[in-house]
Amino acid sequence: MTVADGAERRAIPWEPELERAMSRFSVKEAHDLLHGLFRPRMRIYWTDFLLSVTVGAVAFWAVDPLGGFSVLGVLAFLVSVFAVFRCFAFIHEIAHFRKKQAFGPFRLGWNVLFGIPMMIPIFMYECHGEHHNRKLYGTPQDAEYLPLARMAPSNVVGLLITPLVLPFFGPYRFGIVTPLSWCVPKVREYLYRNLSALKIDFDYRGRQPTAEEKWSWRLQEFLCLAWIAAAAVLLSTGTVPIARLVQWYALFVAVAFVNSLRLLAAHRYIGDEDEMSIVEQMMDTVNHPRARVLGELWAPVGLRLHALHHLMPGLPYHNYPVAHARLMAGLPEDSAYRLTESPGLFPSLRRLWSACRAHQRAGTLLDRTSPEGARA
Known part of the structure; x- marks a missing residue:
C-alpha cells in the first residue's frame, strides 16, 4: 500500500524528500513488523492511571501545608500539574479502545475518578474518531485540526492563551447551559452542536447523541452539575477555602497550557482541508523519540510518538517504545517513517512558527472565513 492507494494526490506542499519517501512507503510492511503488539494490557492501564491520580491528588493537597509559594510548594504544584495531565491523556486511549469489552470498567473508573471531577466527561471526546478518519482528518469536520502552518501566527498565539479561560468552560457548560437545556429544546441543540466536544477548531459543530447514547450523556451531564453544586456548597460554607x-x-490553566504546547508540536498542520491518506496523515504528524524523560511529562501515555499513533492507531500506548524500535530496525534507511522525527518540543514549535511566518510574508495565508478557506 502506498500513499496513492485509494486517493488521488493533491496540492499539499510536501517537501521533495518527503514526497519521494511517501511514494515508496508500505503500510502493510509496517503493520507486519508489529505483529503481537496490538493487545492492550489492562493491568498496566489501571496501575498507571491509579498511581497518577494518587500522586496528583496528594501533590495538590500538599501545596498548602508546604507553603504555596515556597520551593517545596511550587514543586508540589508542578508534580500535580504533570500527574493530572497524565490522567487526562488516558481519555485518548479510551477513545480508541472503547469498543473493547475489557475497557468498559476502565472507561467507567476514569470517568468517575477524573472525568467528572474535572468536568471533561468521556462523551466529550467521542469526536476523536473523526481525527483518524481518512475522509475527515484535516478537514473542517475534524475538531482537533486546523491548517495552522497556512494560517497567521496569531492563531498559534490564540491556542496558547485560550487555557486562561478554559477553567470557566466546565461551570458554564454544565452548571448553567445544561440545566437550561433540560427546559428549552433549542438550547439543547446549541449545547450539543457547540459545547460538547474537545476541540481546537472553534468552528467545528458537534452532533446530537444517538438514542443509545442519550441517557448516558445526560447522566454524565447531571453528575458534572452535581459536582459543581457540591463544590459551590463547600466553598460557600468555608469548608473548602x-x-x-x-x-x-x-x-x-497549567494543564491546558502544556496540552496546547503538545498539540502544536504533534502535527505539521500543512493540510489543505481536504482528506488525506494514512501515509499523508503520518507525514503530517510528528514523532519525538529522543525526549524519553521530558517527553513523558509534556506528551504522556504514548503521545510523544504521535506519527506512530496515526500510522497504527490500534496500538496500546504501553507498546509504543517496542513498536517504534521494530519499525526503526525493520524499515529501510530511506523510509518515510524516519522523516517524521523531531529532536524535541521546541524545534517542532519553531518549525510551525516559521511556516506561519513564511506564509504571512508570501501573502498566502489561509482565510477560513472565505468560501474557499472554510468548506464547512
Whole structure:
C-alpha cells in the first residue's frame, strides 16, 4: 500500500524528500513488523492511571501545608500539574479502545475518578474518531485540526492563551447551559452542536447523541452539575477555602497550557482541508523519540510518538517504545517513517512558527472565513 492507494494526490506542499519517501512507503510492511503488539494490557492501564491520580491528588493537597509559594510548594504544584495531565491523556486511549469489552470498567473508573471531577466527561471526546478518519482528518469536520502552518501566527498565539479561560468552560457548560437545556429544546441543540466536544477548531459543530447514547450523556451531564453544586456548597460554607479554588484554577490553566504546547508540536498542520491518506496523515504528524524523560511529562501515555499513533492507531500506548524500535530496525534507511522525527518540543514549535511566518510574508495565508478557506 502506498500513499496513492485509494486517493488521488493533491496540492499539499510536501517537501521533495518527503514526497519521494511517501511514494515508496508500505503500510502493510509496517503493520507486519508489529505483529503481537496490538493487545492492550489492562493491568498496566489501571496501575498507571491509579498511581497518577494518587500522586496528583496528594501533590495538590500538599501545596498548602508546604507553603504555596515556597520551593517545596511550587514543586508540589508542578508534580500535580504533570500527574493530572497524565490522567487526562488516558481519555485518548479510551477513545480508541472503547469498543473493547475489557475497557468498559476502565472507561467507567476514569470517568468517575477524573472525568467528572474535572468536568471533561468521556462523551466529550467521542469526536476523536473523526481525527483518524481518512475522509475527515484535516478537514473542517475534524475538531482537533486546523491548517495552522497556512494560517497567521496569531492563531498559534490564540491556542496558547485560550487555557486562561478554559477553567470557566466546565461551570458554564454544565452548571448553567445544561440545566437550561433540560427546559428549552433549542438550547439543547446549541449545547450539543457547540459545547460538547474537545476541540481546537472553534468552528467545528458537534452532533446530537444517538438514542443509545442519550441517557448516558445526560447522566454524565447531571453528575458534572452535581459536582459543581457540591463544590459551590463547600466553598460557600468555608469548608473548602477560596484559596483552593484559586489553586484549582491555576492547575487547570497549567494543564491546558502544556496540552496546547503538545498539540502544536504533534502535527505539521500543512493540510489543505481536504482528506488525506494514512501515509499523508503520518507525514503530517510528528514523532519525538529522543525526549524519553521530558517527553513523558509534556506528551504522556504514548503521545510523544504521535506519527506512530496515526500510522497504527490500534496500538496500546504501553507498546509504543517496542513498536517504534521494530519499525526503526525493520524499515529501510530511506523510509518515510524516519522523516517524521523531531529532536524535541521546541524545534517542532519553531518549525510551525516559521511556516506561519513564511506564509504571512508570501501573502498566502489561509482565510477560513472565505468560501474557499472554510468548506464547512
